[in-house]
Amino acid sequence: MTSLPSIPVSMEDTIPNLAPDSLPITCMIWNVQGAGSRNFVTNLKDLVKVNKPNVLALVETHMEGEQAVKIASILGYDGHTRTDAVGFSGGIWIYWRKDVVTVSPIFQHNQHITMEISRVGAIPWYFTAVYARDFNDTRFPSERNKSCSETNRRSTLFNAWVENMDLLEVEFSGAAHTWARGKTPETRQSGRLDRALCNDQWAMRDTFGNIFKQKQILLARIGGIQKKLATWVDRGLLKLEARLRKELDEILDREEMLWYQKSRITWLQEGDKNTTFFHLSTIVRRWKNKVSALKNKDGLWVQDKCEIQNIIVEFFSNLFTEDGEQNLLDIPQDIFPELSDSD
Template identity: 40%
Template sequence: MSIKILMWNVQGAGKQAFMATLKEIIRINNPTVIVLVETHLSGEKAQRVCDRIGFSGQTRVEAQGFSGGIWLFWKEEEVSVTPFEAHGQHLTIEIAKIGDTPWLFSAVYASPDSIARRELWKALEYAKQNFSGPWLLTGDFNETRTMDERHGVGGSEMQRRCINFSNWMESNGLIDLGFSGPRYTWFRGDTPSTFKAARLDRFMANEEWHLKFEDAAVKHLPKACSDHCPIILSTNGFAPIPMVLKPFRFQAAWLTHEKFEEFISANWNNSVPLIPFLAEFSSRLNVWNKEIFHNIFRKKI
């Protein structure tokens, strides 16, 4: 049995849109564990929302005022969970499939404040010192490993931050688990001149965890009602979806691309029956998305 872990920074999501979107993500992906960060809720209001999500196990780190917050949910019938350590910026547990050996799992929301982030790195190091074995981390780290993981933000200070974060991962034996799907997990801006993006959300693990789950894979899911994409890990990887079963989805980010209108003008045809034409048009758009849209930022950086 695969353990699927869904992580989502829900910043900017309205309450109704968030709940409807989350239920649809759960329906499609069937996660075993859910991590929600930057929830901005605490106390009774947080508990009412958590109860609506409907998982049998739950715990959380309360938001501080209207910032932060980490919520963790799991299916008690599939995994066992033992609390390990709670901190304002991370929630760490021991987790295992029922009857299996536990491993360490940290759900992270790193503060935008650089001083507070340094406190988080030290807290995570301290947690790991008290556990010998596989360790998996996920969350919004508010950092990137390289400048290639950013678009629209540069400068020597950002380069220094990338180097420091990459060095911290290396010094703690942490491996980035990679991903498939959209290149960035955070997006902001509606026009090419204001568009900014970064891969702030990720899964990483130590070598012991990586060896235990050699087939593990990560997907970036489509962005919806938040500034961040949900991301999901499956310990046994994901079965390939046959092309005939893959639904076509329009991506709003395409509208920000300077050549999108040009593509529409060149490929739209009003003189043919609409339904069969849409199948052909969506196929062309998927090719454009793969060859042009997904590569344009790599060329500009």
Template identity: 20%
Template sequence: MVKMKIISWNIRGIRKKEKSRAVATMVRNYKPGILLIQETKLEKCSQAIRRRIGGSILNSWTVVPAVGSAGGLMVLWNDKDFEVTNSHLSSRFIAVFGSFKNSCDKCVIINVYGPSIDAEKEDFFRELLNFVTAQTVSVCIGGDFNVYFDPTEKIGMSQNWFSIAILRNFLNHTNLIDLPMVGGRFTWCNNREASTWVRLDRFLISGDFLISFPNVLQSLLPRSLSDHNPVCLEEKTVDWGPKPFRFFNYLLEEKGKFNGISESIADLELKINNLEFKAQAGDLCQQDWGHLLQFRSDLWRLYRIEESIWFQKSRAKWIKDGDRNTRFFHLTALNRSRRNEITSLKINGSEVVDPQSIKLHIAAFFKESYSSMSTLGVEDLSLEFAMLSEFQSLKLEEQFTEQEYGKR
């Protein structure tokens, strides 16, 4: 199955062969389905440029030429991964409409290059806001916004509170999601001795896009010849091994052995379907009719349980208890999962991303903490604690053995 992968890169001029070769190498190494390039600095873009940087991987493209030696946008894509139906070109952004081959959901991918001059930023974000809010499909925006969201996204020089306010206002009005960045905090550096680091490049996605690709991950790639890092948006799952048991409220009301919710729903729907076929043929007896009514009632109950699980996962209270909005619960739970996800750990000054290594370091940390003798021991307190008698211990052991035998 083809997975969604988009890479955005402000290359700061692609005319030089060294720069175009750097882009071509990145395309060969990471094989994106869509590539968003900012600051091409090309007034004219030829097929030779497309072939040089896209090779056989990215076989289609659209461009916005630079004005003189300033700006310039390019979007390249693989027809086997992404089917484009339409496009919209502006001086500061390119929007391509279509759908990924592994998803039937339509979307728009927007490549942006925000102005660096504060006086021009309001007009740019107003134009982009009007375009985004007019869309009826899921939205994914990537590129160099030339603004940042939070003071922690910049070190060196003074904070630009105007830029922060502009991006925050844009996100408030569009409800787009700013995904966490894996592999680093900043995407641009001024390459001076007293360096300034800022996160100017990012992807922003709509809730519908996140629902279509719930395993989407945003990560930083090596900077290469540009002063900007490429940013990769990829549908990627990390194998953390078996999931730990999680207790849900509905388990308190269930009696006996209970299968997974999804499996039980699928099993009931199949049984209902078979009985309905018998009813259509006139072969349904009174006992079957009773089973059908019971199965339908059980199916409603299971769907209510499934909704309560998502409600518990989302940790959100809806306006009205009787109101049911499964899409809201799904999106809230996905957002919470994104915020809480551990993608890397810094251990002894080195960043560790391998799941097995992370689990081993975490286990070693807590093992050392719990085996430490730095705290006051129970013996040092000189207190008398009640203890189980030998008879009580034997009775507990017998009960435990009976329960285990009963489960088998």
């Protein structure tokens, strides 16, 4: 279908700038599954050339330090720290360019390295490169080609952990599944086992933008299919519509989770995709407690400060008077406890 229906302007077009206007720090993590082959070095050089990461993390290197130093020299990174593999298991190597960023390792473990990163002279932030079996979990059904009660249980626990840690997931582009094994339809398994999580202080606008873009594309495709089905019913189109609607539900759930975490409204445990509420509550927190305009009794907007004050005084005066006269006797008395002078 070559024509897509237009998407109405909505709140996605007025997303607040969630990150300060500063030069970004690009970080790249690659699960290399062994860093000793000649092809690996060739592919790595090409990836670095294309993505130009300021900070590069290689996990599951299966090797000790001599190769790590060699790679640093080949790629031109003058900053380097690592935890070497234990035998032929694990290994995390971190590289950075000292003229661009300052990296200070804080905690090093054979399954993760936590560091403080900043552009030279800028405010630092924290970054952790993780390679751990506990993170080999998916969050949504679409992130696996096969599911069972156990994978669903683990997904529930993983999602609860992400929410309890007040983390947001950075959306991605590319293949939906980043891991696969099995060469036949019967043995094939695949899933998305790689992701980036951040707290709301460092949530980038792209996180929201990518979700909204996916939602707009899905709405457009569903609209086109429904338009076609109105004139011609096809079994394939019906199946495609059902699949796309399921994907849309997942996108809406992700969008709601993002706004929920941004809004910090802990008392609201469940929602019915009421993302407008979450969005507005996030924005309202940033507004100053200020009244800039009010409508007077004639329905006209008033912006003058003195006139606004008069409108407010008049409103509450009328609210607490009856027939133009104060009636204080109807107001309940002595219903609130008082503190003594000594208290």
